[in-house]
Amino acid sequence: MRRNDLAAQVARHRLHARLNGAVAGLPEQPPAPTYVVDLDPFDSNAADLARRAAGKPVRVATKSLRVPALVSRAMAAPGFSGLLAYSLREALWLCEQGISDDVVMGYPSVDLPALARLTASEPALAGVTLMVDDVRQLDLVDSVRASGAPVRVAVDVDAGLRLGPAHVGPRRSPLFDTADVVALAEEIGRRDGFRMVGVMTYEGQVAGVPDEVPRHRLRSAAVRSLKSRSVAQLEDRRAGIASALHEVVELEFWNAGGSGSVETSVADPAVTEVTAGSGLLVPGLFDHYRSFSPLPAAYFGLRVVRRPSATVATVAGGGLVASGPTGTDRSPSPGRRPGCT
Known part of the structure; x- marks a missing residue:
């Protein structure tokens, strides 16, 4: 047996014993699946994310953590500031519970009751920033508005890579060209009751795609090439949009990136903060980044219901599947950890 293989087996055995010991310390047998978070690596990952962000704040993506105690723990780490929420009801709850007074929505909301609650609450209006990419989303807010107090909004700009007619990356927003972004910013400025405070450009094709996958050298090289072209194109686009917006509005923040693209995101002068969440728990997807x-x-514990052979076990349940295109790189890995992002 090679030395590296032996070291890996020893480390795995120690981890197995540590996790079993943690679960055994509970007052009664936990239900399955059991989700276990090792706080030492969690804290180490938080410190590494802050280091990679090179002095720019890291905003915590609550979609990737889902546990209030972990959200608060990340928020308390040096270099972290503010939350990126999955839904408006969640954002309102985070404010009401005092977990944060700086919550940006990761997505537009069409939840009318939640929008009405937002506009009726002074603390929520001060602490929550809506995400918009269409004037009709402003109309929805006006349709349920409970007061004339200004609603904070940020504009989501598509951060995909354009190669001729092809689009590489998530299609998050209808806004791509500078003129369209400025037009929406100007409309926000003309409307009473709205204040544009930020911009988001999430480059999922850089942050969420492994680029050093074993036995896939050619594909990995192609992914790295696309990432490089995407970063260069996006930096040019951000600069153009930022220059044009400077004539229209004074921004508080420009949010970008994810756990897999922190370095390239913070290197862009237009970007003032990055978002990270899955990089705290570290799914198997992150095994293969250069x-x-x-x-x-983060780990799942599942009950074994049968053993067809000495080397095969059948378990009840699974793990979490990562967001994005379905594939083995985003699925739970037996004996290791979940594939969630």
Whole structure:
């Protein structure tokens, strides 16, 4: 047996014993699936994300953590500031519970009751920033508005890579060209009751795609090439949009990136903050990135219901599947950790 293989087996055995010990310390047998977070690697990953952000604040993506105690723990780490929420009801709850007074929505909301609650609450209006990419989303807010107090909004700009007619990356927003972004900013400025405070450009094709996959050298090289072209194109686009917006509005923040693209995101002068969440727990997806090597911090415990052979076990349940295109790189890995992002 090679030395590296032996070291890996020893480390795995120690982890197995540590996790079993943690679960055994509970007052009664926990239900399955059991989700376990190792706080030492969690804290180490938080410190590494802050280091990679090179002095720019890291905003915590609550979609990737889902546990209030973990959200608060990340928020308390040096270099972290503010939350990126999954839904408006969640954002309102985070404010009401005092977890944060700086919550940006990751997506537009069409939840009319939640929008009405937002506009009726002074603390929520001060602490929550809506995400918009269409004037009709402003109309929805006006349709349920409970007061004339200004609603904070940020504009989501598509951060995909354009190669001729092809689009590489998530299609998050109808806004791509500078003129369209400025037109929406101007409309926000003309409307009573709205204040544009930020911009988001999430480059999922850089942050969410492994680029150093074993046995896939050619594909990995192609992914790295696309990432490089995407970063260069997006930096040019951000600069153009930022220059044009400077004539229209004074922004508080420009949010970008994810756990897999922290270095390239913060290197862009237009970007003032990055978002990270899955990089705290570290799914198996992050095993195969060239730019960073985080520590696994999240695990699933499942009950074995049968053993067809000495080397095969059948378990009840599964793990979490990562967001994005379905594939083995985003699925739970037996014996290791979940594939969630």
